[in-house]
Amino acid sequence: MRIDLTPRANRSALMDALSPVLAFLAALVVGGFVVAALGRSPAAAFVTYFVAPLSEVWSLQEVALKAAPLALIATGLAFCFRANVWNIGAEGQFVMGGLFGGWIGVATHGATGNTAWVLPLMLVVGTLAGLLYALIPALLKVRLGVSEILTSLMLVYVAELLLDYMARGPLRDPAGFNFPQSVAFDEAARLPYLMEGDTLHAGVAIALAVLVLASLVLARTLFGFTVRVVGASPRAARFAGFSDARLTLAVFAVSGAAAGLAGISEVAGRIGQLQPSISPGYGFTAIIVAFLGRLSPVGILVAALVIALTTIGGEGAQIDLKLPLDLTRAFQGLLLALVLGADALSRYRVRLVPGVAA
Amino acid sequence: MIPVVPPARTEGPTPLFGAYGIVKRFGDFTANDGIDLEIRAGEIHALLGENGAGKSTLMKILYGLLEPSEGVVTHRGDVVRLANPEAARALGIGMVFQHFSLCENLTVAENIALVMPRSLSGRGLKARIAAVGTTYGLHLDPDRPVWSLSAGERQRIEIIRCLLQDPHLVILDEPTSVLTPGEADLLFGVLERLRDEGRALLYISHRLDEVRRLCTRATILRGGRVVGTCDPRTETARSLAAMMVGVQVGEVTPPAGEAAGPERLVLSGLTLSAPGLHGTALNRVSLSVRGGEIVGIAGIAGNGQAELFDALSGEALAPEPGMVRFDGVMSGRLGITARRRGGAGFVPEERNGHGAAPTLSLSDNAILSRHATAGLSRFGFLRRAAARSLARAVIDTFDVRKAGPDPAAGTLSGGNLQKYLMGREILAEPGILVVNQPTWGVDALAAAHIRQALLDLAGRGAAVLVMSQDLDELFEIAGRIAVLHDGTLSPAVPTGETTRETLGLLMGGAEPAAVPPQISMVADAPRVPTHAH
Numbered sequence: 069m070r071i072d073l074t075p076r077a078n079r080s081a082l083m084d085a086l087s088p089v090l091a092f093l094a095a096l097v098v099g100g101f102v103v104a105a106l107g108r109s110p111a112a113a114f115v116t117y118f119v120a121p122l123s124e125v126w127s128l129q130e131v132a133l134k135a136a137p138l139a140l141i142a143t144g145l146a147f148c149f150r151a152n153v154w155n156i157g158a159e160g161q162f163v164m165g166g167l168f169g170g171w172i173g174v175a176t177h178g179a180t181g182n183t184a185w186v187l188p189l190m191l192v193v194g195t196l197a198g199l200l201y202a203l204i205p206a207l208l209k210v211r212l213g214v215s216e217i218l219t220s221l222m223l224v225y226v227a228e229l230l231l232d233y234m235a236r237g238p239l240r241d242p243a244g245f246n247f248p249q250s251v252a253f254d255e256a257a258r259l260p261y262l263m264e265g266d267t268l269h270a271g272v273a274i275a276l277a278v279l280v281l282a283s284l285v286l287a288r289t290l291f292g293f294t295v296r297v298v299g300a301s302p303r304a305a306r307f308a309g310f311s312d313a314r315l316t317l318a319v320f321a322v323s324g325a326a327a328g329l330a331g332i333s334e335v336a337g338r339i340g341q342l343q344p345s346i347s348p349g350y351g352f353t354a355i356i357v358a359f360l361g362r363l364s365p366v367g368i369l370v371a372a373l374v375i376a377l378t379t380i381g382g383e384g385a386q387i388d389l390k391l392p393l394d395l396t397r398a399f400q401g402l403l404l405a406l407v408l409g410a411d412a413l414s415r416y417r418v419r420l421v422p423g424v425a426a
Numbered sequence: 427m428i429p430v431v432p433p434a435r436t437e438g439p440t441p442l443f444g445a446y447g448i449v450k451r452f453g454d455f456t457a458n459d460g461i462d463l464e465i466r467a468g469e470i471h472a473l474l475g476e477n478g479a480g481k482s483t484l485m486k487i488l489y490g491l492l493e494p495s496e497g498v499v500t501h502r503g504d505v506v507r508l509a510n511p512e513a514a515r516a517l518g519i520g521m522v523f524q525h526f527s528l529c530e531n532l533t534v535a536e537n538i539a540l541v542m543p544r545s546l547s548g549r550g551l552k553a554r555i556a557a558v559g560t561t562y563g564l565h566l567d568p569d570r571p572v573w574s575l576s577a578g579e580r581q582r583i584e585i586i587r588c589l590l591q592d593p594h595l596v597i598l599d600e601p602t603s604v605l606t607p608g609e610a611d612l613l614f615g616v617l618e619r620l621r622d623e624g625r626a627l628l629y630i631s632h633r634l635d636e637v638r639r640l641c642t643r644a645t646i647l648r649g650g651r652v653v654g655t656c657d658p659r660t661e662t663a664r665s666l667a668a669m670m671v672g673v674q675v676g677e678v679t680p681p682a683g684e685a686a687g688p689e690r691l692v693l694s695g696l697t698l699s700a701p702g703l704h705g706t707a708l709n710r711v712s713l714s715v716r717g718g719e720i721v722g723i724a725g726i727a728g729n730g731q732a733e734l735f736d737a738l739s740g741e742a743l744a745p746e747p748g749m750v751r752f753d754g755v756m757s758g759r760l761g762i763t764a765r766r767r768g769g770a771g772f773v774p775e776e777r778n779g780h781g782a783a784p785t786l787s788l789s790d791n792a793i794l795s796r797h798a799t800a801g802l803s804r805f806g807f808l809r810r811a812a813a814r815s816l817a818r819a820v821i822d823t824f825d826v827r828k829a830g831p832d833p834a835a836g837t838l839s840g841g842n843l844q845k846y847l848m849g850r851e852i853l854a855e856p857g858i859l860v861v862n863q864p865t866w867g868v869d870a871l872a873a874a875h876i877r878q879a880l881l882d883l884a885g886r887g888a889a890v891l892v893m894s895q896d897l898d899e900l901f902e903i904a905g906r907i908a909v910l911h912d913g914t915l916s917p918a919v920p921t922g923e924t925t926r927e928t929l930g931l932l933m934g935g936a937e938p939a940a941v942p943p944q945i946s947m948v949a950d951a952p953r954v955p956t957h958a959h
């Protein structure tokens with residue numbers, strides 16, 4: 069017995085568009101069985117996960133706030149993954165962006181006079197910090213042939229421990245009763261709120277702007293074309309004269325910058341100070357978001373919203389239904405597996421061939 | 427016009443295998459449209475046709491890889507169902523594929539054991555391989571790893587695999603496409619012996635001279651239908667080609683006189699180590715191509731053509747800048763974009779995945795090689811309208827047939843995509859054009875167009891370098907021919923001063939000094955009309 073995957077000659081555009089929706093429905097069905105096996109009502113769980121967060125203004129804002137960093141990081145990662153470059157360390161680049169951008173916020177604490185430059189400087193420094201940190205694995209790969217998967221991943225822990233040290237040590241608020249955190253940033257070092265009295269801050273607008281910019285770059289520029297060709301056909305990309313090394317550096321720089329910008333947006337937006345930990349794993353979840361969104365900016369926006377929704381809904385389910393947080397994580401993983409599986413089924417025809425290989 | 431004989435119905439003894447009224451549809455497309463074919467024991471039956479005529483589909487139906495939409499297959503007069511290759515093999519049908527399916531790192535015996543039924547693959551297999559080898563002159567050491575074998579030796583593995591099952595019908599798909607003329611002669615001996623034993627052979631080829639030499643009957647397909655059966659020995663290669671194509675194949679205008687242009691492409695002692703485990707190193711390759719001439723490089727696949735192409739295009743850099751000179755510019759260390767800016771163009775052998783990205787549209791594929799030389803990007807932004815009009819110009823000038831306004835490159839047939847890729851480079855009016863296998867897998871009409879376009883380009887003063895496994899093609903268009911064997915290039919000699927036999931010996935690895943320019947022993951061998959293709 070052998071399983072054959074033959075490429076479909078005529079892929080249906082409808083099936084291509086529908087396959088993630090079907091995968092999502094399948095994930096709902098499987099999730100429902102798991103919830104039932106845990107002794108809770110699947111219908112109640114569905115409402116808590118997917119309806120309740122969409123029915124109130126505050127929770128809608130929470131969904132947007134969660135989705136923004138995910139979409140921003142995933143958009144950067146899409147450049148890497150399309151070019152077959154595997155940056156697994158966006159979490160570290162996010163942390164470095166938050167740390168170095170936030171450092172400006174700490175250093176300018178209590179500054180007087182014209183402080184309009186503080187926030188732009190924080191954003192620029194945070195972006196550059198993420199970019200430069202991402203160039204470490206890129207240079208190691210280009211110069212020495214070191215696997216970027218390992219180096220970018222390991223540098224996550226370096227960044228996390230550095231932030232932890234800085235928040236507990238040199239950057240700790242001297243008047244903070246030994247709490248491991250920095251001073252709270254001044255108003256000039258915070259991202260403004262989009263609407264008075266709400267939690268929605270300008271980071272969400274930044275993420276949307278970057279998403280639009282990224283889709284323009286992918287579709288309209290020679291750099292975007294390069295990224296698409298390398299992903300589609302590496303040998304044809306060499307024939308086109310695109311250098312592997314330069315492209316590796318460029319896509320790492322793009323994804324590092326996006327992650328760094330997401331990091332400083334989180335610190336200058338929602339958190340407002342430096343803490344030993346600033347991310348619930350955005351950099352890793354963004355990998356799922358990038359692939360769920362099929363590496364396209366529009367898809368990534370949708371995927372980020374879905375993942376954010378399940379996360380917020382999962383918090384509600386913990387409180388209301390006493391369902392474990394792990395269920396949310398398992399559902400997100402299941403969703404990715406099913407979307408990838410549905411993609412494979414829409415691209416290939418599966419045949420079971422009895423007997424030995426010909 | 428050629429008289430078209432209607433397909434022969436049963437006359438005389440019951441045929442060993444028959445296929446009647448075979449129809450095979452793929453969606454809206456009818457690949458086989460009512461085909462009748464009879465194969466008798468003890469004959470070598472040729473199946474002729476252009477690409478897309480339906481040969482592969484019919485062959486796959488006979489080997490049980492496809493089931494026909496309509497029609498029946500008979501075995502000694504009884505209707506049989508060939509649901510899968512196992513059923514076909516059980517009836518005594520064996521197949522030698524054009525593309526070998528061998529594991530490079532396993533030995534000959536291991537590769538054969540892989541596909542044998544369990545009962546046959548145990549002890550004694552090596553003895554049986556040796557026995558078949560001795561009987562048919564297919565000598566092979568069962569313990570040699572496949573990566574160390576030549577293409578001809580690899581093909582012997584496939585043939586032995588097939589013969590170990592004692593088939594009544596052997597289907598051979600383009601069996602000589604990877605062989606030297608000498609290896610092909612050995613193969614013909616084996617095939618004639620199999621015929622004399624009373625086996626039937628179905629021989630699929632586009633090399634008409636071979637068909638005329640080997641086969642006693644030929645069935646000619648065009649557009650999924652049988653357009654005639656004939657005795658190829660009584661036809662000329664030209665009349666067979668006309669039947670396949672349906673029109674007279676235009677002769678290309680041969681190059682006129684000596685090329686007197688300046689040296690435009692010069693290789694001096696180009697040496698490059700092998701790119702990978704199974705790659706070929708280039709060894710002091712020297713060559714000069716003048717403006718206005720086409721120089722051909724003959725050679726069997728895998729003797730360094732891909733490596734030489736990469737070194738010429740700049741996809742692989744030479745160790746010294748002076749080893750490659752384009753119009754006097756030391757180009758050995760320049761990348762492909764800089765070489766293109768200097769007026770060079772390149773068409774690689776592999777269309778899908780090297781010359782073109784199959785999932786991208788034709789206009790995107792215009793950007794692929796012309797982004798720097800056709801103003802298709804400005805300040806880093808793509809000029810899509812310009813790319814689309816360039817693609818349209820190529821499509822119109824080179825008569826590229828396609829579906830839809832700007833389809834993905836991978837949806838075009840091989841011949842049409844090749845015309846597009848040739849056109850993409852030729853419209854840039856390159857001063858130097860390097861082409862690897864210009865008409866590989868391309869039908870006869872498209873091939874004639876492509877060859878004429880190369881001749882015209884040379885006529886406008888360009889230096890054209892063509893690597894090809896097809897000697898007929900090189901005799902037709904090249905002013906001088908050199909042979910690439912194991913990464914070493916023989917001196918280029920004028921086409922009129924050499925013969926197929928001489929080149930064949932060089933392709934097989936003879937030292938140039940050991941081969942006299944003309945070989946009198948084989949001078950009386952039948953000369954093949956070089957234009958017939």
